[in-house]
Amino acid sequence: MKKLLFICFTCxxxxxxxxxxxxxxxxxxxxxxxxxVPFVNVIIQGTTDGATTDIDGKYEISGLVPGLYNLQxxxxxxxxxxxxxxxxxxxxxxxxxxxxxxxxxxxxxxxxEADPFSKSQDxxxxxxxxxxxxxxxNPGGNRDISRAVQVLPGVASSPTFRNxxxxxxxxxxxxxxxxxxxxxxxxxxxxxxxxxxxxVGMINVDFVRDLDFYSGAFPANIGGNALSSVFDxxxxxxxxxxxxxxxxxxxxxxxIAFDGSFSEKTSYLFSARYSYLQFLFRGIGLPFLPQYxxxxxxxxxxLNPKNTLTILGIGAIDNFTLNLEANETExxxxxxxxxxxxxxxxxxxxxxxxxxRDNSYTNFIFSRNMLRxxxxxxxxxxxxxxxxxxxxxxxxxxxxxLRVENIMRKNGFKITTxxxxxxxxxxxxxxxxxxxxxxxxxxxxxxxxxxxxxxxxGQVSKSFFSGRFTTSLGLRADGNNYxxxxxxxxxxxxxxxxxxxxxxxxxxxxxxxGMYYQLPSYTTLGYRENGELVNKNNNLQYIxxxxxxxxxxxxxxxxARITVEGFxxxxxxxxxSVLQQVSxxxxxxxxxxxxxxxxxxxxxxxxxxxEFLFQQKLFKGFYGILSYTLSWSEFExxxxxxxxxxxxxxxxxxxVAGKKFNKGWEIGAKWRLSTASxxxxxxxxxxxxxxVWDVNGLAxxxxxxxxxxxxxxxxxxxxxxxxxxxFPKWSFNLFLDIQNLYNNNPQLAPNLTVERDELGxxxxxxxxxxxxxxxxxxxxxxxxxLPSIGxxxxx
Numbered sequence: 001m002k003k004l005l006f007i008c009f010t011c012x013x014x015x016x017x018x019x020x021x022x023x024x025x026x027x028x029x030x031x032x033x034x035x036x037v038p039f040v041n042v043i044i045q046g047t048t049d050g051a052t053t054d055i056d057g058k059y060e061i062s063g064l065v066p067g068l069y070n071l072q073x074x075x076x077x078x079x080x081x082x083x084x085x086x087x088x089x090x091x092x093x094x095x096x097x098x099x100x101x102x103x104x105x106x107x108x109x110x111x112x113e114a115d116p117f118s119k120s121q122d123x124x125x126x127x128x129x130x131x132x133x134x135x136x137x138n139p140g141g142n143r144d145i146s147r148a149v150q151v152l153p154g155v156a157s158s159p160t161f162r163n164x165x166x167x168x169x170x171x172x173x174x175x176x177x178x179x180x181x182x183x184x185x186x187x188x189x190x191x192x193x194x195x196x197x198x199x200v201g202m203i204n205v206d207f208v209r210d211l212d213f214y215s216g217a218f219p220a221n222i223g224g225n226a227l228s229s230v231f232d233x234x235x236x237x238x239x240x241x242x243x244x245x246x247x248x249x250x251x252x253x254x255x256i257a258f259d260g261s262f263s264e265k266t267s268y269l270f271s272a273r274y275s276y277l278q279f280l281f282r283g284i285g286l287p288f289l290p291q292y293x294x295x296x297x298x299x300x301x302x303l304n305p306k307n308t309l310t311i312l313g314i315g316a317i318d319n320f321t322l323n324l325e326a327n328e329t330e331x332x333x334x335x336x337x338x339x340x341x342x343x344x345x346x347x348x349x350x351x352x353x354x355x356x357r358d359n360s361y362t363n364f365i366f367s368r369n370m371l372r373x374x375x376x377x378x379x380x381x382x383x384x385x386x387x388x389x390x391x392x393x394x395x396x397x398x399x400x401x402l403r404v405e406n407i408m409r410k411n412g413f414k415i416t417t418x419x420x421x422x423x424x425x426x427x428x429x430x431x432x433x434x435x436x437x438x439x440x441x442x443x444x445x446x447x448x449x450x451x452x453x454x455x456x457x458g459q460v461s462k463s464f465f466s467g468r469f470t471t472s473l474g475l476r477a478d479g480n481n482y483x484x485x486x487x488x489x490x491x492x493x494x495x496x497x498x499x500x501x502x503x504x505x506x507x508x509x510x511x512x513x514g515m516y517y518q519l520p521s522y523t524t525l526g527y528r529e530n531g532e533l534v535n536k537n538n539n540l541q542y543i544x545x546x547x548x549x550x551x552x553x554x555x556x557x558x559x560a561r562i563t564v565e566g567f568x569x570x571x572x573x574x575x576x577s578v579l580q581q582v583s584x585x586x587x588x589x590x591x592x593x594x595x596x597x598x599x600x601x602x603x604x605x606x607x608x609x610x611e612f613l614f615q616q617k618l619f620k621g622f623y624g625i626l627s628y629t630l631s632w633s634e635f636e637x638x639x640x641x642x643x644x645x646x647x648x649x650x651x652x653x654x655x656v657a658g659k660k661f662n663k664g665w666e667i668g669a670k671w672r673l674s675t676a677s678x679x680x681x682x683x684x685x686x687x688x689x690x691x692v693w694d695v696n697g698l699a700x701x702x703x704x705x706x707x708x709x710x711x712x713x714x715x716x717x718x719x720x721x722x723x724x725x726x727f728p729k730w731s732f733n734l735f736l737d738i739q740n741l742y743n744n745n746p747q748l749a750p751n752l753t754v755e756r757d758e759l760g761x762x763x764x765x766x767x768x769x770x771x772x773x774x775x776x777x778x779x780x781x782x783x784x785x786l787p788s789i790g791x792x793x794x795x
Contacts, residue, residue, distance in 0.1 A: 021728060022064035022088035024096055028057045028073055031099040032409050034305060034356035037075060040100060045070035045082065045559075064088045066726035068133065068618060068660060070559070071096060079103045084559075084617050085133040089726040091794060092244055097237070102409070103467070121414050121461035122472050124500035125510035125549050126216030126565065128152050132208045134623075137658065139670040140718025140739040142250070142788070144201040145211065145233075146188065151654040153611035153627040154215050154567070156647055156674060159714035159746050163188050164197030164588070166647035167215050168567055169607025169633025170228030172197040173588045174518065174545075178222055179203070179233045180298070182312055182350030182367045183401065187231075189292040189318050190344065193373045193395065194521035194594030195587075202294045202316050204271045206246060206257055209236040216549045216567060217498050217512035220457040220474035221405045221416055224494070227518045227545040227571075235312070237300050238267030245795040251788035252277050253292075270297040278321075287326040287335045293317045306356045315347030324381060330777060333760065334753045337697035340377035340391055346370060360408035370398040373593070379694055390695055392431040393593065397522050399424045405457075414461040416474075422453040426522040430596065435692040435700070436579050449526040449533075453480040453519075456489070459496075471499040478517060482525060483536050492517045492542050506556035510565075512549045517542040520575050524584075524595035534598045535575075541601040546570045551611075559617040566610050574603035574635070581638040582703045586646040605635035605645060624657040637706045644678045644707045651675040664724035673715040678707035679749035687752055688771040690764070699752035712747035716740040733792040743785050751777040 028040045036057025043050030044061065051059040071083040078100045086094050120127055134148060141147035146163040149155055156166040164172040173195040177184050188198025212232040214223075222230055243260035255273035262268060278289040294316040301309045320342040326332050350367035376383075377391040405418030426449040433442050459474035474496040477489035485491060496514030503509060519525075519542055524535055551565030575584040576599055583603035588594045609631025616624045629652040634642040651673070658668030683702035686692060692700070718739045725732045754762040755773040765771040 021090040022066050022726075023060060023062045023093035024064065024069065024071065024086055024088060025058070025060035025093050026096040026098060028053045028059065028098045028100050031101060032356070032361060032407065033358055034308075034361070037078065037100050040073050040075040040078075040098075042071060042073045042098070045072045060093075066090055066664070066724070066731075070618060071098070073098045073100060075100065077103060082559075084131050087133065089731045089794070090728050091726060091731050092239065093241060095237075095239060095241075119470075119500065119510075120212075120219075121463065121470055122219045122416070122459055122474070122498070123214055123217040123512070124470060124472070124498050125512045125551055126154075126214060126567075128213045128215075130211045130213060132205060132210065135205050135208065135211070137666065137668055137720060137722065139656070139668045139720040140716075140737065141670075142252075142737065143205045145203055145205060145208070145231075146201050149211075149213055149231075151625050151627060151656050151670065151672070152213065152215075153563075153565070153613045153629045153652075154609070154631070156629075156631075156649040156652055156677075158197075159674065159677070159711070159748065162197055162199050163201060164192075164195075165229075166633075166649075167228035168569060168609065169631055169645065169647055170545075170569070171195070171585050171588050171645075171647060173521065173594065174226065174228035175231065176222070176226040176229070177231045177233070179314065179348075179350075180235050180310055180312055181222070181232075181352055181363060181365055182348065183222075183369070184314060184348045185369055185397075185399070186316075186346045186348075186371055189294070189316055190290065190320060190342070191346070191371070192588060192594060193371065193397075194523045194596070197588065199290075200252075200275075200292060202296070202314060203233065204255070204257060204273075204296050206248075207235050207269050207271065207296060207298065209234045216547050217496065217514065218516065219416070220459040220476045220494075220496065221403075221418055223474075223496070223516065224420070224455055224457070224476055224478055225518050227516055227543060228569075235269070235298055238269050238298070240264070240267055246271075247793045247795075248273075248790065249792075250790040252280070265302045266299065268297065268299045271295065282323055282326075285323075285326045285328075285332070287323050287332045288339055289321045289323050291319045291321075308354045310350075310352040310354075312350045312352070313348065316345065318342075318344040320344075322381060327760065330753055330756075333756065334698070334751060334777060336381060337753075340375040342373075342375045344371070344373045346372070359410055360406060362404065362406045365401075365403045365405075367401045368399065369401075370396065372396050375593075377697075389431065390433050393429070395426070395428045395430075395523070395593075397424070397426050412462055414459075416457070416459040418457055420453075420455040420457070422451075424451040424453065424522070425449070426451070426526045428523070428526050428596070433695045435686075435695050438686055438689055438692065440691045440695050445528045445531075447526040447528045447533075449522065451480055451482060451525070453478070454489075455479070468502040469499065470501075471497075473497050474514075478519075478542075480519070483540070485539060485541055486519075506554055508553050508555070510549075510551045510553065512547065514547050516545050516547065518545070519543075520599075520601075521595040523593055524575055524597075524599055527596055527598065529598065538578075538598065538600050540575070540599065541573045543575070543601075544571070544573045557616075559619040561613075561615055563613045563615075564611070566608075568608040569606065571603075571605035571607075571635070573601045574605060575599035575601060576603040580703060582706060583635045583645075585635050586707070603636055605633070606642070607631065607633040607645075618660070621660045622658070623660075625654060626656075627654045628652070638703060646678060646707060648707070649674045649677050664722075664726070666722040666724075668720050670718045671715070672718075673713065675713050676710035677714075678710050680707055681705045681709050682750070682752050684752060684774060688754075688765070688774045690770060690772060693754060693762070693772055709749070711749055714744075714746035716744045717742055729795070731794045733794075735790050735792075737788045737790070739786040739788075741785060748779040751779045753777055 040053040074080040189200040214230040246257040253275040257271035348369040379388040403420040428447040455478040457476040461472035476494040479489040498512040553563040578598040614626040633645040633648040653673040680701040682699040687699040
């Protein structure tokens with residue numbers, strides 16, 4: 001009898017969870033004027049189920065089984081729009097507001113077929129759009145945006161646990177990030193100052209609507225100060241119906257998020273997350289203990305139909321301490337010798353006011369961001385004696401930014417114009433014992449830098465011949481008061497030209513060329529010796545990069561496309577280290593600080609390659625990506641010869657495939673291959689010198705052999721399984737994620753350490769008392785199967 005009751009209860013629960021109570025609703029509007037578009041047909045792709053918008057542009061589709069749906073919105077005289085993977089649950093309505101752009105080339109009553117991968121007029125090439133569900137379900141991605149983009153062509157990554165991404169042979173410092181038009185310099189915890197990477201992402205994926213990822217053809221309004229990529233995140237608005245609470249518990253952190261509205265005109269999003277990695281790492285005996293906390297929020301207020309105000313914030317607190325009790329193995333002692341204690345926090349606070357008119361709108365964007373980074377290191381981690389101090393570093397970077405941009409559509413033209421101003425404040429207090437060759441000396445200085453920056457930009461785009469040919473011409477000029485060279489905006493004049501031509505309705509040719517500039521990092525701008533800005537005296541300049549991109553695409557498949565693109569990038573004016581004799585373009589893929597030294601602006605480089613992409617959006621429950629990149633990345637060495645850069649991964653292959661089943665089940669897999677990346681061999685003779693080792697605690701690279709060796713090929717298989725239950729008042733998601741399923745152990749660059757006696761003291765070389773005895777440690781990356789289980793509860 002009990003067994004029969006259990007079976008009946010299970011059947012009832014299953015029917016309850018899959019009841020047809022799901023709703024999709026929202027508003028269809030013109031993104032230029034913000035006016036509603038009535039009489040639009042909004043249907044579930046592949047069916048006749050749908051609704052028509054009313055006079056206010058509102059629609060509602062009800063009676064849906066929980067799951068994922070593709071929406072199609074169409075109306076005469078407008079470009080048909082496809083919205084992929086709208087998630088429907090019983091507990092709440094899916095609010096999907098749809099921007100429908102007027103089609104100036106086709107105004108007569110003809111049927112316009114939907115383009116599943118509609119392109120931007122400004123950037124018809126090297127633009128990939130990623131939806132929130134593609135980020136959430138990415139196997140091995142841990143719901144991290146930086147890891148989700150690694151499957152795209154042209155994107156290389158480190159085989160370690162960090163989030164550094166190298167776009168088309170460029171350094172991780174060459175990427176820029178925007179959220180709802182507001183620049184956010186830091187999106188990773190434990191960020192490398194002077195670069196952009198880190199081990200854990202900060203952005204709450206549940207707040208993301210979609211992401212525009214540019215690896216070229218940067219729009220003029222947000223394409224300043226970027227050399228390799230621009231990430232443009234679009235956040236959703238808060239739920240106008242009722243408060244939703246989302247609780248996420250994973251293997252490394254737990255978070256809570258709120259999604260609702262204060263009134264009919266004001267919505268909000270808020271989330272906070274706290275990690276417990278430090279407890280896990282201590283339990284398994286690791287010598288370092290990371291701990292992070294982050295928050296994010298968005299408030300949107302509709303003053304009236306023509307004016308909106310968006311307030312956005314994101315920030316993090318990161319602490320990196322040492323577990324001195326974990327010192328039993330050589331590997332533990334090696335890490336304790338060279339890892340500093342690090343504290344870091346950052347935030348971005350932004351305001352965007354948008355004013356809509358009949359055929360244009362203007363954004364007024366003001367933001368402030370700040371990064372504080374401190375690090376300390378003592379010899380043998382003995383803080384009781386100040387004489388043991390090796391490193392004591394404290395730095396602040398604060399920026400206040402104002403950007404005004406006007407976007408207008410007239411007679412088929414899209415015209416963007418605007419200006420930007422920025423007030424930056426940088427401070428640095430550095431005490432650092434360093435070695436150069438066999439000499440050890442102390443860098444001890446304070447620096448304060450106030451920088452005024454300015455920029456002007458404009459871009460004009462137009463489609464011709466019934467939309468078959470589209471072209472865009474943009475221009476940007478930037479300057480600042482650091483030096484007379486940098487103050488002249490004509491020295492940083494940045495033109496860009498794109499066009500796209502449809503050979504047939506399904507086959508198109510795309511092209512872009514442009515010249516882009518990026519200001520060197522504050523650590524480089526503010527470096528001082530004897531109170532002087534050394535790099536200003538060295539005639540430091542903006543870094544310059546010239547792009548040439550061309551490609552072909554095929555869109556004749558259902559919800560899928562195939563693209564092939566070739567690219568060539570030419571760098572010059574890159575900072576070159578005076579002491580280390582290496583281009584800073586090779587640095588930035590590790591923890592620490594980059595650029596805090598004397599440099600000259602005379603390094604050159606180049607990157608070129610070919611990319612292939614097959615992308616299948618959700619269709620009959622299936623989705624997938626197959627990408628391949630063949631590329632070369634080279635920079636000049638100390639002799640002026642082109643050699644492979646640190647980001648020269650010759651072959652990169654990604655395969656992602658997944659299937660959504662009935663009753664809330666989903667399974668996905670990702671396989672990734674990156675062939676041997678270069679590294680610089682160790683200068684063992686210099687590294688083993690007693691004063692040199694005591695200061696560094698690790699080996700020094702021999703830059704006379706820059707990137708002349710390569711690590712092993714890195715490849716791994718990740719899988720993810722999800723089971724979702726959707727109830728009338730709440731939903732529950734249980735997932736299992738397994739990284740490196742077949743336990744691959746790619747060989748990394750070797751680590752050099754000193755031999756120690758029974759008490760743990762370094763052993764002096766009996767044949768040369770000026771040196772320690774050294775030995776090499778095996779160094780494999782992620783050589784373990786890493787399973788994780790998580791739950792997500794939405795109330």
